[in-house]
Amino acid sequence: MNENQDVWAPAIAPAVHRKIRILYITDSIWGMGGAELCLLRMIPYLQQSGCECHLLTFHSNETVRPFLDQFTCPVEHWQLNNVYDVNAFRIARRLRQFIREHEIDIVHTFFETADLWAGAIAKLSGVKILISSRRDMGILRAAKHHIGYRLLRGMFDQVQAVSEGVRRYTIESDGVNPDRTVTIYNGIEPKLQAQPAAVVQLRERLAITAGVPIIACVANIRQVKGIDVLVRAMAVVRQFVPQVKVLLAGHLGSGANLVYCDEVIALSKSLDLQDTIQFLGQVEEVPELLSISDLFVLPSRSEGLSNALLEAMRAELPCVATAVGGNPEVVVDGVTGFLVPSEDAASLADRILQLLREPALRRRMGMSGRKRILQQFTVEIMVSKVLLAYDRLLRAKPGRMSPARIVPHPHALVRDHRGSQS
Numbered sequence: 001m002n003e004n005q006d007v008w009a010p011a012i013a014p015a016v017h018r019k020i021r022i023l024y025i026t027d028s029i030w031g032m033g034g035a036e037l038c039l040l041r042m043i044p045y046l047q048q049s050g051c052e053c054h055l056l057t058f059h060s061n062e063t064v065r066p067f068l069d070q071f072t073c074p075v076e077h078w079q080l081n082n083v084y085d086v087n088a089f090r091i092a093r094r095l096r097q098f099i100r101e102h103e104i105d106i107v108h109t110f111f112e113t114a115d116l117w118a119g120a121i122a123k124l125s126g127v128k129i130l131i132s133s134r135r136d137m138g139i140l141r142a143a144k145h146h147i148g149y150r151l152l153r154g155m156f157d158q159v160q161a162v163s164e165g166v167r168r169y170t171i172e173s174d175g176v177n178p179d180r181t182v183t184i185y186n187g188i189e190p191k192l193q194a195q196p197a198a199v200v201q202l203r204e205r206l207a208i209t210a211g212v213p214i215i216a217c218v219a220n221i222r223q224v225k226g227i228d229v230l231v232r233a234m235a236v237v238r239q240f241v242p243q244v245k246v247l248l249a250g251h252l253g254s255g256a257n258l259v260y261c262d263e264v265i266a267l268s269k270s271l272d273l274q275d276t277i278q279f280l281g282q283v284e285e286v287p288e289l290l291s292i293s294d295l296f297v298l299p300s301r302s303e304g305l306s307n308a309l310l311e312a313m314r315a316e317l318p319c320v321a322t323a324v325g326g327n328p329e330v331v332v333d334g335v336t337g338f339l340v341p342s343e344d345a346a347s348l349a350d351r352i353l354q355l356l357r358e359p360a361l362r363r364r365m366g367m368s369g370r371k372r373i374l375q376q377f378t379v380e381i382m383v384s385k386v387l388l389a390y391d392r393l394l395r396a397k398p399g400r401m402s403p404a405r406i407v408p409h410p411h412a413l414v415r416d417h418r419g420s421q422s
Contacts, residue, residue, distance in 0.1 A: 026110035028059035163326025187382030194291035216293035218308035226299035236349035290315035313369035336369035
């Protein structure tokens, strides 16, 4: 087949022969993080496509049981505090037994312990395919992880990067063969909309007056999210638009992140922004929050590919985001929003003010953003690309044929390492 020929991925691939059996392993599940939401959205589609899915995590607890109960596949929690003690040896044996008893075809890992420790065990257990999902620019890694990723780079049959930025980082930092890396963007449900009654309740609870300009930011309060830069920018914005409000939705932090959160809140108070910025904590009504907002801001210092950014564009909000990681692959500067340099509070304030002053520009950018999401960032497209990757890897195994059949889908193309569509 010509390398530039288009090969279409499946929208939903019907099962033929037996099901593809997939074990997803992630370091932790604490709620609606990026990887957790990706798995939550993807697994039902894979099951409809004839796959048998299992999910294993090493860190969780009963406080997130309502979230765990949303998964449509079995969820295993095997507590792993470190990889050197007797308990780790027991879990390693248990993992090996699980892979063999369930005849797992593919082990797909997320984050460092799952990638390096569980991935190695899966390979030694004889799993056909090992895939690593890379979702950030290495911000969570310790020195030992950087060493481990380079030493074990040949262990993975494929690395699936969440953006081209992450893919480039993986190749350059970890030395992964470009032929073994693909970019598969996050996908979101295209039709999810705010509920009118919930919108009214949210306005009442937050005491939001009609006509007040509202800026939304959905991000956990961590240093990497750059919330302190947003606070400094809002000190400038408020001078020109005194009535503006910022609704900041995200976990208020724990451990080292709690220190940063306290610093951000103190900064807000020192700039007399208590009435301007509302720290909401983690909220369930994200679609409703976006529906009452005029624009969305993401001031990250590093970003793989932000689900919050995708959701804001789906809600027809113009976005101002930093030009880091995968953000420039989502936001088209001057078309669906604006890109600004990281750490640049002045540029961030300038673009926010421009959008607050130009309603027609906001509407035009918002409409363009939603169109872009529907064309490139839906969960159906994501699953199609994942299924195509699974199918190709299984078919490439000597004497192996994939249980799934590729079915044409007009929107799902996998971009290979040369930049052509294949």
